[in-house]
Amino acid sequence: MLKLKNVDVLYGKFMAVKQVSINVKKGEIVALIGSNGAGKSSLLKAVSGLCSSVKGELIFEDQDLKSYKCHDRVCEGIIHVPEGRKLFPRLTVMENLQMGAYSKKARSSSKETLAKIFQIFPRLEERKNQLAYSLSGGEQQMCAIGRGLMSLPKLLLLDEPSLGLAPNLVKLVFDTVKAINKEGITILLAEQNSTMSLKYSDRFYILESGNMVNEQSKDSLASDADIKKKYFGLA
Amino acid sequence: MFLQNLVNGIFVGAMYGLTASGLSLIFGVLNIVNFAHGEFIMIGMYITYFAGALLGVNPILSVLISVPVMLILGVLVERFLINRIINSSDMAQIFLTVGLGLVLSNLALIFIGGNYYSVRVGYATESLKLGSLLIGKASFLTFIVTVITFIVVSMMLKYTFIGKAIRATSQDRTTAQLMGVNTGFIYTVAFGLGMVLVAISAALLTIMFPVYPNIGNHFVVICFVIVVLGGLGSLPGALVGGVIVGVIEILCGYYFSMGWKDVVPFLVLIICLLVRPQGIFGTRT
Amino acid sequence: MRDKKVCIIILAYTVLMIAISLVGNNFLLDMVVLTGLWAFAAQAWNIAGGYSGQFSLGHCAFFGIGAYTSSILYCNTGLSPWVGMLIGGVIAAIVAAVYSGICNKLKGHFFALATLALGQIMYIASVQLTSITKGSVGINIPFKPGFLNMIFNSRATYAYIILTFVLLLTLFTYFIQKSKYGYFLYAIRDNERAAISLGVRGLQLKMGSFAVSAFFTAIAGTFYAQYILFIDPDSLLVLFLAVQMAIIAIIGGTGSYLGPLLGSVILIPLSMLLRAKINFVSGLDNLIYGLILMAVVLFLPDGLLPFILKIFKNRTGKKAMEKYPKGELNLDAKV
Numbered sequence: 001m002l003k004l005k006n007v008d009v010l011y012g013k014f015m016a017v018k019q020v021s022i023n024v025k026k027g028e029i030v031a032l033i034g035s036n037g038a039g040k041s042s043l044l045k046a047v048s049g050l051c052s053s054v055k056g057e058l059i060f061e062d063q064d065l066k067s068y069k070c071h072d073r074v075c076e077g078i079i080h081v082p083e084g085r086k087l088f089p090r091l092t093v094m095e096n097l098q099m100g101a102y103s104k105k106a107r108s109s110s111k112e113t114l115a116k117i118f119q120i121f122p123r124l125e126e127r128k129n130q131l132a133y134s135l136s137g138g139e140q141q142m143c144a145i146g147r148g149l150m151s152l153p154k155l156l157l158l159d160e161p162s163l164g165l166a167p168n169l170v171k172l173v174f175d176t177v178k179a180i181n182k183e184g185i186t187i188l189l190a191e192q193n194s195t196m197s198l199k200y201s202d203r204f205y206i207l208e209s210g211n212m213v214n215e216q217s218k219d220s221l222a223s224d225a226d227i228k229k230k231y232f233g234l235a
Numbered sequence: 236m237f238l239q240n241l242v243n244g245i246f247v248g249a250m251y252g253l254t255a256s257g258l259s260l261i262f263g264v265l266n267i268v269n270f271a272h273g274e275f276i277m278i279g280m281y282i283t284y285f286a287g288a289l290l291g292v293n294p295i296l297s298v299l300i301s302v303p304v305m306l307i308l309g310v311l312v313e314r315f316l317i318n319r320i321i322n323s324s325d326m327a328q329i330f331l332t333v334g335l336g337l338v339l340s341n342l343a344l345i346f347i348g349g350n351y352y353s354v355r356v357g358y359a360t361e362s363l364k365l366g367s368l369l370i371g372k373a374s375f376l377t378f379i380v381t382v383i384t385f386i387v388v389s390m391m392l393k394y395t396f397i398g399k400a401i402r403a404t405s406q407d408r409t410t411a412q413l414m415g416v417n418t419g420f421i422y423t424v425a426f427g428l429g430m431v432l433v434a435i436s437a438a439l440l441t442i443m444f445p446v447y448p449n450i451g452n453h454f455v456v457i458c459f460v461i462v463v464l465g466g467l468g469s470l471p472g473a474l475v476g477g478v479i480v481g482v483i484e485i486l487c488g489y490y491f492s493m494g495w496k497d498v499v500p501f502l503v504l505i506i507c508l509l510v511r512p513q514g515i516f517g518t519r520t
Numbered sequence: 521m522r523d524k525k526v527c528i529i530i531l532a533y534t535v536l537m538i539a540i541s542l543v544g545n546n547f548l549l550d551m552v553v554l555t556g557l558w559a560f561a562a563q564a565w566n567i568a569g570g571y572s573g574q575f576s577l578g579h580c581a582f583f584g585i586g587a588y589t590s591s592i593l594y595c596n597t598g599l600s601p602w603v604g605m606l607i608g609g610v611i612a613a614i615v616a617a618v619y620s621g622i623c624n625k626l627k628g629h630f631f632a633l634a635t636l637a638l639g640q641i642m643y644i645a646s647v648q649l650t651s652i653t654k655g656s657v658g659i660n661i662p663f664k665p666g667f668l669n670m671i672f673n674s675r676a677t678y679a680y681i682i683l684t685f686v687l688l689l690t691l692f693t694y695f696i697q698k699s700k701y702g703y704f705l706y707a708i709r710d711n712e713r714a715a716i717s718l719g720v721r722g723l724q725l726k727m728g729s730f731a732v733s734a735f736f737t738a739i740a741g742t743f744y745a746q747y748i749l750f751i752d753p754d755s756l757l758v759l760f761l762a763v764q765m766a767i768i769a770i771i772g773g774t775g776s777y778l779g780p781l782l783g784s785v786i787l788i789p790l791s792m793l794l795r796a797k798i799n800f801v802s803g804l805d806n807l808i809y810g811l812i813l814m815a816v817v818l819f820l821p822d823g824l825l826p827f828i829l830k831i832f833k834n835r836t837g838k839k840a841m842e843k844y845p846k847g848e849l850n851l852d853a854k855v
Contacts, residue, residue, distance in 0.1 A: 016443075025308045046272060050409065050412065071412060071415045074415030079413070082409075082413060086409070088402070088403045089407075090402070090406055091402060091406065095399055095402075095403075099399060099400070099403050099411070102396070102400060102414050102415045134456045139391055151414070151415060251627045268629040269631075319818055320817070324574055324576065325628030325629060326573075326817075326821075327769070327817045327818075328628075329575055329577075329629060330767070331814055331818065333814075333815045334809075334810045335814060336810070337760075337763070337806055337807070337810030337813065338810035339816065341804070341806045341810060342803075342807060344596050344803035344804075349802070375802075456640055458631050459636070463630075494644070494647065495648055497644050498641055499644070501640055501644075504634070505622075505634060505637055508623065508630060508633070512846035
């Protein structure tokens with residue numbers, strides 16, 4: 001579904017991502033794992049179109065993504081839930097969700113989608129008239145994911161969904177991600193929390209200071225003690 | 236007499252508020268202080284004046300001409316100039332609009348000349364009596380138009396889809412992009428809308444003030460004071476800030492000398508910048 | 521003098537001084553004087569606007585303080601404008617330091633707004649304080665030529681004086697730019713927080729540079745008053761004056777001590793010629809100011825100076841290429 005081949009991401013002269021190739025198949029949860037500054041966010045930004053100086057091939061459903069602008073990629077079915085939620089602080093929860101359905105395609109069916117999202121996140125319905133900045137961290141993350149889903153995405157890019165959340169909430173978020181995935185939405189996830197990502201994803205890629213170190217599936221990991229030790233603290 | 240001054244202040248202030256609202260809206264969305272705002276007011280006033288002088292159109296009705304003209308002008312200026320410096324340094328942003336202001340006011344000076352022109356309307360000198368209060372018909376009329384404009388624009392921002400996108404863009408332009416908002420288009424819409432507000436307020440100002448090439452300088456400083464007071468980017472803030480400045484101006488003019496009253500808005504501006512730079516309705520970024 | 525650039529500056533100054541002594545044309549001398557005056561004022565503006573990033577739209581206030589202080593002292597007490605000039609400079613510097621300190625937290629647009637307000641307050645004050653400033657009537661400085669009175673029969677004398685001023689200020693900014701303070705100021709301009717966290721004293725340096733800038737702007741004000749011999753609020757304390765200083769510096773290039781000089785040499789003669797030759801259209805000179813400013817901001821955001829230097833370097837580069845056609849010369853190392 002999404003194919004990146006030899007992708008470089010540049011900020012001015014600084015290269016945040018070097019020669020990374022990844023492949024996401026329809027219906028998968030794929031995780032990008034790596035520490036702070038490994039280039040995970042930059043890679044997601046390259047896919048969503050927020051970073052404009054990107055070299056290499058970006059293919060989404062057999063189309064060259066590079067000819068699409070950021071807002072056009074949303075129409076094509078890619079939505080990026082950014083790191084730190086980034087809700088619109090002075091819009092209500094309801095308005096935030098409506099902003100998610102901004103693209104023309106999603107707008108016409110926004111009422112039905114909204115009902116569905118309130119089913120997944122009943123808390124959001126309770127708080128729908130509250131301004132977004134007054135939500136708690138967990139509620140904000142739900143609102144951000146819900147807002148992303150409002151665009152009826154095919155591919156959901158999630159940047160650090162567990163950041164700053166209490167452990168029980170982290171589990172809740174990952175359970176939700178899994179549930180969303182079951183609905184048929186493909187997910188590309190960037191996470192520092194490698195244990196959780198390992199548990200919930202089908203495959204993962206490891207990034208280190210902009211370079212791709214390794215591609216693994218759960219099964220192949222069992223045989224790779226080095227990786228296990230270095231990134232997951234498993235002996 | 237205090238009450239009379241207060242009412243006069245509110246009426247003048249609301250009109251100032253409308254004049255400043257375009258500046259505020261543009262700053263809120265594009266994050267650019269438009270130092271050419273005064274010159275756009277000047278153009279709006281000339282359109283209203285000439286609509287009256289050449290076509291016999293009433294100043295209030297002249298908005299039918301000035302709104303579309305200013306809208307087109309705004310869209311062109313945004314597309315071809317402002318657009319290019321939206322991510323540039325502060326210096327580029329400040330001095331591009333400063334330069335634009337110079338160009339516009341001197342074009343007016345060259346092509347229209349330095350004369351002062353005023354519109355005469357029959358009701359300018361008539362007043363309504365409300366108990367012991369005297370209310371000028373003209374200022375009453377401008378007040379009504381101002382309030383209606385504010386309500387319409389606020390509703391538009393609150394309830395329409397594009398209005399929500401404008402607010403979302405002003406709060407976080409990057410995330411708005413991620414939600415599929417074409418922010419470049421929103422900038423153009425916001426600038427155009429700002430120019431529409433300028434056109435309406437300029438039509439009202441023409442009833443009370445003469446127009447000449449440098450009239451912009453007179454209003455632009457008041458506008459800056461108002462938007463800083465009310466919070467740059469906030470529409471209700473512009474109205475409240477306008478009323479505060481209007482009331483202060485009229486009261487100071489009455490109780491102190493006429494000449495010194497002009498200093499008061501600047502003192503208010505400086506105090507406000509120091510104590511609460513985000514304004515009354517603004518939020519810290 | 522080991523420094524090559526200083527030698528070039530002084531050489532240029534000497535050549536200009538000799539050239540002036542040969543010029544008899546009053547219009548040309550007027551042009552030299554005004555170009556020098558605005559080069560001086562823009563250079564002064566640039567110390568605050570270009571070096572420490574405090575984009576002021578209120579420098580007319582300091583220009584006015586300088587002009588009014590020396591003129592009032594001279595007309596009322598007979599104090600020599602040379603002394604009054606320094607007093608005005610000090611007053612302007614104090615006002616500027618305090619104001620910059622108050623506005624310390626304001627950045628970019630907001631700082632520009634706050635300084636704009638300062639200029640306007642000074643304007644209103646000078647109109648209203650009629651007992652001191654004579655209000656909008658203005659002050660006529662009686663024509664009594666003499667060195668102590670800073671009034672001269674010949675425009676050439678004014679030209680000598682302002683060129684010397686420009687030379688001194690240029691050397692001053694040159695040494696500032698080269699000193700550690702120059703780097704500190706650039707650091708503050710580019711990223712204040714980072715600079716402060718590295719131990720640069722942001723507040724003091726900003727206040728200091730603004731005060732120095734105001735001091736020299738006030739001196740320009742005194743010189744202007746002594747040259748025109750008439751001052752009033754509408755010629756000294758209008759927004760356009762503050763904008764003009766900024767425009768000259770920006771068009772020339774704000775990053776360097778040569779930028780304001782270049783800006784003035786281009787703009788002032790141009791606008792004077794326009795005003796003299798096409799005098800039936802008023803406003804044409806300012807229209808062109810505005811157009812050039814917009815063009816520079818859009819296409820050459822660093823000003824004309826780096827652009828011209830680049831052309832110059834390319835040309836010498838090309839000549840070098842002709843000399844060494846086989847690429848024996850490492851151009852990169854030279855540029």
